[in-house]
Amino acid sequence: MQARLQRGFVLHRRPYANTSLLLELFTAEDGRLAMVAKGAKRARSTQAALLQPFQPLWLGWTGRGEVKTLTRAEAAGRALSLIGTSLYCGFYVNELLMRLWPRQEAPESLFPAYQMVLEALSSSDSPDLGLRQFELSLLAAMGYALDLNRLADEDIAVRSEEHYVLYPEQGLRRALAAGPESVSGETLGRLVRGEALEPRHRREAKTLLRRALAPHLGNKPLRSRELFRALPGQGAAAENASAGHADGSLRSPPQSAEQPASQAIHGESNHA
Known part of the structure; x- marks a missing residue:
């Protein structure tokens, strides 16, 4: 009762x-x-x-x-009030919770993080930072917090001018050169400090979190992302958001x- x-x-x-x-x-x-x-x-x-x-x-x-x-x-x-891309991002966040958070498990700090991402989506034209911060909070609540300040298995701090690759469930390692799977130390620092992401940082941050979430999501694609890609004229916007219908x-x-x-x-x- x-x-x-x-x-x-x-x-x-x-x-x-x-x-x-x-x-x-x-x-x-x-x-x-x-x-x-x-x-x-x-x-x-x-x-x-x-x-x-x-x-x-x-x-x-x-x-x-x-x-x-x-x-x-x-x-x-x-x-x-979530409209346009922000609405689809909201459905993406909801699908992440349904896929990754077990039923009847106390959410602790995850519920405030969910409220914060919805507030960010409703008040900002750029959803990227809010989405990335929620994804980091979700991973931490699941027991897979990312250390974005130091390299895996090494007591070496991340440097803004260098590039790194995330190995899921292991951590960051230095990249030999910048590439499609790498993220700059500058982007990592912005995520840690909650600073605004410029276009280059957005791409890198998205890649970082997709790599981190992939082992937990498995091979089954997110329905929200697939549906948003199918909408006319969305193109690259689908890479940062997901889709649903008005009733969720x-x-x-x-x-x-x-x-x-x-x-x-x-x-x-x-x-x-």
Whole structure:
């Protein structure tokens, strides 16, 4: 039994049965949760309009199993305004959480990091620094924090004028020369200090974090990135963002009334 309300966000939603929604939520204390919002699609219900990605919420629920039952949802502030590329970046962040953060694991510092990246995406025309900082926070919360100040297995500090290559789960090593997989010490320093990224730094930082995330994401591509690439006229912008649909569903099919919620949740392989 969940007795008090908790801060949270909708990561993903899709129709369930005839009148309900199946939700993936990210909460401040219990982390990622699967939940059914019963009757949310009924004509007189206001929940369907409220239970949207990027809307800060107060949430209450019941249930001891993996799939909870939503009992209460209230706005905890105005919905964050993500438009254009920032909207697709927001869906990318949500998909990272669904792919990499286990259900029912306390998020500790990751929930504030999630709030910060959404704030950054809603208030900046350049999403790169916010995205890279969130990716670093996610890796750290997973137990794979990157040391961007020193070389792997050596007590040698990174130098701004040199180039480095990240070897996942090992660390940074000096590159023989600048190349497509290398990152400059200047870019590393900007990431550590949270300074603005110029175009060259953005490319290098993106490469760095993709290499770091690759072992955890595996061979299955991110659906958000693939969908954004398919949008007309996006081109290189897809390299920094991902795509979804306005409800955060990434177009999952509705579930039949006979299918238990636990089976429906596990049937959505992108969320495991």
